[in-house]
Amino acid sequence: MLILTRKLGEAIRIGDNIRITVSDIKGKQIRIGIEAPEDLLVHREEVYTVIQEQNMKALQYTVEANQRLPDLWNKLVKHKEDDE
Amino acid sequence: MRGGILGFEHLKQYVLLTQDEKTPFWWLQSIEDGAIAFVVINSFVVDPVYAPVITDNDVRLLEIASSEDVVPMSIVTIVAEPLKITANMRAPIIINVKKKLAKQIVLQDNEYAVQYSLTDTVLAMENDGVGDAGNLSNLKKVSTSLAF
Numbered sequence: 001m002l003i004l005t006r007k008l009g010e011a012i013r014i015g016d017n018i019r020i021t022v023s024d025i026k027g028k029q030i031r032i033g034i035e036a037p038e039d040l041l042v043h044r045e046e047v048y049t050v051i052q053e054q055n056m057k058a059l060q061y062t063v064e065a066n067q068r069l070p071d072l073w074n075k076l077v078k079h080k081e082d083d084e
Numbered sequence: 085m086r087g088g089i090l091g092f093e094h095l096k097q098y099v100l101l102t103q104d105e106k107t108p109f110w111w112l113q114s115i116e117d118g119a120i121a122f123v124v125i126n127s128f129v130v131d132p133v134y135a136p137v138i139t140d141n142d143v144r145l146l147e148i149a150s151s152e153d154v155v156p157m158s159i160v161t162i163v164a165e166p167l168k169i170t171a172n173m174r175a176p177i178i179i180n181v182k183k184k185l186a187k188q189i190v191l192q193d194n195e196y197a198v199q200y201s202l203t204d205t206v207l208a209m210e211n212d213g214v215g216d217a218g219n220l221s222n223l224k225k226v227s228t229s230l231a232f
Contacts, residue, residue, distance in 0.1 A: 052091040
């Protein structure tokens with residue numbers, strides 16, 4: 001990992017098209033400005049990881065899911081009706 | 085290039101297939117990789133008052149002209165225990181049904197859960213799409229190709 005030290009207002013350029021700016025510093029929180037091509041997705045790391053993992057989990061039962069879906073739906077409907 | 089499904093950004097072409105008229109589930113099947121297929125559900129069926137905030141950038145990327153063109157769908161995670169089925173309401177797939185463009189977005193709003201239990205919600209079964217139900221029924225008849 002490349003470590004660079006920046007002061008408030010200073011920036012870092014990545015490749016030709018990406019610029020990261022230290023926009024504000026408040027105590028332990030840093031506001032980071034990101035300029036990047038619009039097809040490049042920018043996410044908070046922890047959120048990205050969680051979503052990616054959930055997408056992976058969703059694939060695990062895909063094969064058998066097709067036959068199970070009507071049955072699953074019926075169970076959900078029945079569960080809702082039992083609750084009411 | 086609008087951004088694909090997180091973790092699968094290299095896959096750009098999918099087909100949206102209706103699973104069965106009797107369930108609100110759909111299949112989002114990758115054309116480029118047959119092993120990749122997601123079960124999805126119209127997010128409004130899960131939460132009738134779902135209000136995902138779509139950034140201006142994404143509105144532009146998805147060429148959204150009107151909110152009527154938009155259908156958000158949530159990826160469903162099925163596990164062994166049937167009632168533990170969940171839908172990802174934090175990262176919906178936003179579909180522009182007119183332009184057949186789609187993208188998975190990550191909402192900033194912590195209010196929406198990544199693992200939203202389908203048993204915890206009011207399942208509005210009769211409401212298969214808020215607003216213009218015509219949009220979704222157009223999708224139902226034929227399999228729809230989507231570009232991510």
